[in-house]
Amino acid sequence: MTKMEWAQIEEKWRKKWNDEKQFESNPDSRKKFFVTVAYPYPNSPQHIGHGRTYTLADVHARFMRMSGYNVLFPMGFHYTGTPILGMARRVQENDKDLIEAFRTLYKVPDEKIREFSEPVKIADYFHQEIKAGMIEMGYSIDWRREFTTIDPFYNKFIEWQFKKLKENGLVIQGTHPVGWCPKDQNPVSQHDTLGDIEPSFTEYTVIKFKYDNYVLPTATLRPETIFGVTNLWVNPNVNYEIAKVDNEEWIISPECAIKLGFLNKKITKTGNISGSELVGKKVKIPERSDEVYILPATFVESDNGTGVVMSVPAHAPFDYQALDDLKKEASRHPNIPALSEIKPISIIETEGYGDIPAREIIEKLGIKNQDDPKLEEATKEIYSKEFYGGKLKQNTGKFANKVVADAKEAVKKWILDNGNADILYELNENPVRCRCGAECVVKLLDNQWFLNYSNPEWKEKVHSWINEMKILPEEIRNEFNHVVDWLKERACARQHGLGTKLPWDKNWIIESLSDSVIYMAYYTIVKYVNAGEIKPDYISDSFFDYVFLEKGDLQKISSESKIPQETLEKIKKEFQYYYPVNARHSGRDLVPNHLTFFIFNHLAIFPKKYWPEEIVVNGSVLMDGKKMSKSMGNIIPLRDAIKTHGADSIRLAILISAELLQDADFNQEAVRGIKNKLENMLEESTKYKAAKEALLMQEDKWIHSRLQQLIAKATVSIQKMRLREALHHVLYEFDSDIQWYLRRVEAKNRTDQAGILHEVLSARVAMLSPFAPYVSEEMWSRLGNQGLVSMSPWPNPDETKIDLLSVQSEDLLKTTLDDIKNIIKVTKMTPKKITIYTAAAWKAKAYQKILYQVTSGNVNIGTMIKSLIADNETAEIKKDPDFVKKTVNDILSESQESRDSKNKVGAVDEIKALSELESLIKGEYGIGLQVFSETDQAKYDPKNKARTARPYKPAILIE
């Protein structure tokens, strides 16, 4: 089939769906099913990877629709956020790379690119691009409910949401550290930096040591080690600054002074002092009564921390080594008389280490001096060992016996509360440069607004709902609980970007992850705005209170909002009909943020009956086994892929390559295979028209039985969203059944199978249609069925159509045929004649008895033989006791299902069943077949084979 033909099929059915408004959903008497997906951020065209989540959701929607639900599957577009702003700025600055990417990678026409200096134009362009792709993919979306997050009505909705959160005390104000570009005066995130470095940072405790009236601050990750300080370190070659920091005089490195400036300290430089001048002076240790010396060390760097370091030689390898180095050249430091008396103070006890862990590890790693790079490794190891396994010793006062992990926080708080400490943030990677070239810093933002996800009652509520919700796959439930525990206050507003302004403080714009948590409710009513029945200008909070929370006076709200009372009622009813969300689909990357916030906010704003029911999470898509990325150039825009492969093939390729959580691998090979498969099925569909079914023969009953089993299995798989498994059943597993059926029918030269195949294939097409909607419609119509398959009912498994006898008989045929084939293969003979002997009647009896025994748990061969001999019917077992062992093994190697089925069916008339082989053997080898019973006196048995026959395992003679 050509690309053209595929495109025509898609076009034809897309038009039909659209003309008949098949996917528009309005409240009616049916049960509803509301399925949503995280809406896209339109800053680039969507690629195959984006297609996965939407395709999964669409399959879900289509399946539920066929199962009789009134399905609502809507879509919006998330304009809120900063990346688009950054892109627009780069276009204004004529950024060649970006413009080139638009032109060649995204194929944006030049005249459009020129408009891209305006952020909204970028969003608008990709919005339309993405939407077109979704339509081409065949997603069954109700487009009357489309919106963007900068629509005036949406702004009102978000304002309402935030006022509600604030009323509930969940929005709070505070300070917040962020990665910051001093030149742009803006927070920076990973894609704002050169080389896409995440501007992550670590919090240090700054402990203030006193020298005269000066403060010598030291930054540390281990405040609890203050009890082990023996001295301070300065770098003698650094020219330190004396600066007024708030109300104290600090001695710090020049770099530190700059950093502190961004942490809202008032800094006034008042002088300088060189490191060497400080050496030999004494400082007072806060919270301790003693004094220690300031000593020189070369490992101290002025751009790290404050440029001053506190020395804990017992537990910090750098400190131990530096002290050791210094002692070796003590003669050069006459101004420090007591150098040799400085001894490490051990304060932490850790299993596997003695008093001075730092010395132990230095010796172990063979470190020679303080400039040895291995000291980093040593520090890491000691830190992690002590942090998780260490305990404070008696010399730490009230912190004695505490484990280090707890003591660290406790000591920090204690020193801070006493005013002897401060906080400093340090970027983990230095330097981080903004795209503008400036070096980034950590800035403490004042008056930042937060959603208080720390609130313990809120957390608790979320936990308990997470444990009640349906979450697929199940593993993710734990992950959610973990995220909830770990989540803290989250900044919810920023100063730049597209979005809704904070209603009580218009300087702030509500951040993108906070304005996208309850918008699913918005889908249920937005169609009235789009139809012009709601005028955003007249809408105030009371409207939302009424519709979503059933609060307020209908008459009053009606006159305020200029919406007739009936319409208002209808809008409210529509919300109440569709809410809650039944299934939310999303990529795995949104678990630690969006999806968790989604639960948090629903619980905060809506009553319990509107809380979301189910979350379905999926993994990402790989391209030929590799991660897709711009730099690798292996991103395939979805619309391009549709043009080359067709929507159905892409949908199947994405779905069939992995189960939910795994990464799906998209590769040409797989798509080609699928396309082939679909084309074969399509061709097959033209062959069999509906016809009155003839009298059912064994193979007909068999294929019907198999169909019922398929329906049952596929239905369960889809219900669990195991779409790969479902597809496997429908596409491949069942295919081998059809192959077998055709082989049987052809061998018999039958001509009356069309009706049966029509029925079977129609059911299969129906089950394929949620996955591959276009080609399924085409197959459905070529099979001669009426209406749209996407609107037809999902096949119902019918147990009564399962004929266990025919299943057993066909199995017998297959295994016997396999055996024959095997013998011929091993013996390499050319068969001229085949004779088959079925087991004697007493063996069948014995088989049933043994089967019964095994089923009830008895596998003891001895007792079995005894009881069989005791029974007249099976007493002949005496002649062949080995039969029991073999039969038990036969039975044991079968599945429970198959044993049950054999139990139910009882003895199969094997002579009759195996006589069906004749036509197959004739077709395969062109030779004759004879079937005898073992007990047939007149049988032909020159090699005395017949006696080896067992039930379900006939003896075979090939000549």
Next chain:
RNA sequence: GCGGGAGUUGCCAAGCCUGGUCAAAGGCGCAGGGCUUAGGACCCUGUCUUUUAGGAGUUCGUGGGUUCAAAUCCCACCUCCCGCACCA
């Protein structure tokens, strides 16, 4: 570190939840045959070892255990991958 996932026969990859139909689907590769002007495409057959009667042996990261029966359940260990924030 915390949390999650994975290790299967030459390669990719199913099977594991729910133990037996598992020497283990499917695809690729490879070998032989067909078709074809050769090639490509396509179709058939084979592809752990062994075997001239449908059999046997050894396999599913490693080592134990449970069971009549383990790729599948339990325990321990080794190795690899992903996420840890104010960013969509």
